[in-house]
Amino acid sequence: MNPKFSRQQIFAWADQLTQQPDYQALTHYFLDLLHQLPGIGQATAFEVYGGRNRKTCETCSVCEQMVRRFPIDLAEDGLENHEDLLTEFNSGQDLVESDPDSNGRISRVVAVIRKVAGPNRALLIKGSLDKDTLELIGDLIKLYQNLVGLHDSKERDTLTKLPNRQSFDKRLMQICEYYQRQPVVDPKISKSSWFALLDIDHFKQINDNFGHLYGDEVLLIFSQLMEKHFRYNDFLFRFGGEEFVVILNLSDQDNAEAVFERFRKLIADYAFPTVGRVTVSIGVTHIDTAIMPSILLDRADKALYHAKANGRNQVVVYEKTTQLMLENPSSEPDLF
C-alpha cells in the first residue's frame, strides 16, 4: 500500500477507471489521475503503429514506426520528434525508467502497452518520482492496460486495428458538434476538416481471383498505407468491408484534394504482394458548421458514387461537383 494514498482513494480510482465508457474517456481519466500523483509534471499517451515485431508486415515496406499522440486534436498542428520515445518503446522492457538522480528520483518513465486488438501504446511520464509513486504508477498502469484491451476489442476492427464503425459514429458526432460551435469559414481559403469515404475498387474480384486471405492482406496493407500517409492528427477508420473513412483536419480545399490525390496515387502505384495493382475511389466533402452526420455521409457517398461511375481510381470532391453531375453520373457503376 502506498503510504501517501489511502486504500479508499486507490479503490475509488480503480472504480472510476472501470466505469469509463470508452478508450478516449478512459485515457483522459487516467492521464488526469496521473497528474494528481506527487512529482508528476507531465503525463502523455501515444499510439505506436508499425514496427518490426509485426510478422504480417515482413513482406511490405509500409511498416516503419509511427507515433500518434493522444488525444488527437482537431485544432492542433505540427509534427513532433519521437525518436527517444521509440528507442524506449523498442527496448523490450514494459517500464523504462531514466537513471535516478542524486536523491534517488526518476525524471522520465515510459510504460509500453502492447495490445492484440488495437495499436501498441506508450505512456510517457515526466517529473520527479520517488520509489513509492513509481510502484503505484506501475500498479495503476496494469489496470489501465487491461481496460485498454477491453475497450479495443469493442472499438477496433480486428483485422486492421483501425477504429471500427461503432467508434466512427461516436467520433463523427463529436466532430460535428465541435464544428457547430465554430464560426463559418470559407473552406477554399481557411483550414478546416474534410470527410472522405475511400472504397477499394473491384474488391470482390480480388477475393474471387485470389481468395479471402489475400483480400484480407490487401485490407491490412491498405490500412497501413493510410496510417503512413495521413498525419497524426487526422482520424482514420475502417467503415466496413473494403470501405474506409478519413477525417482530414487542418486543411483547405486545395490541400485536401492534393492529399487524397497523393494517397490515390500511392495505392495505384503500390505493388501489393500476389494481388499486384489495386486502386481506390475516394469521395470527399467539407465538414461545415451546420452539417449533420447523416448529410455528411450522404454527400461523401454521392461523391464516391460519382467516382465509381466515372471510371474509379479517382478523387471526387463534393463541393467541386455540380448537383447535376452528382445526380446524373455519366454511367452506372458496373456491378459483378
Ligand SMILES: Nc1nc2c(ncn2[C@@H]2O[C@H](COP(=O)(O)OP(=O)(O)OP(=O)(O)O)[C@@H](O)[C@H]2O)c(=O)[nH]1
Ligand atoms: N477478404 C475480405 N473481403 C471482404 C471483407 N469485407 C467485405 N469483403 C468483400 O468485399 C466485397 C465488396 O464487393 P462490392 O461491394 O461488390 O464492391 P467491389 O467489388 O469493390 O466493387 P466497386 O466498389 O464497385 O469497385 C464483397 O465481395 C465482400 O464479401 C473482409 O473483411 N475481407
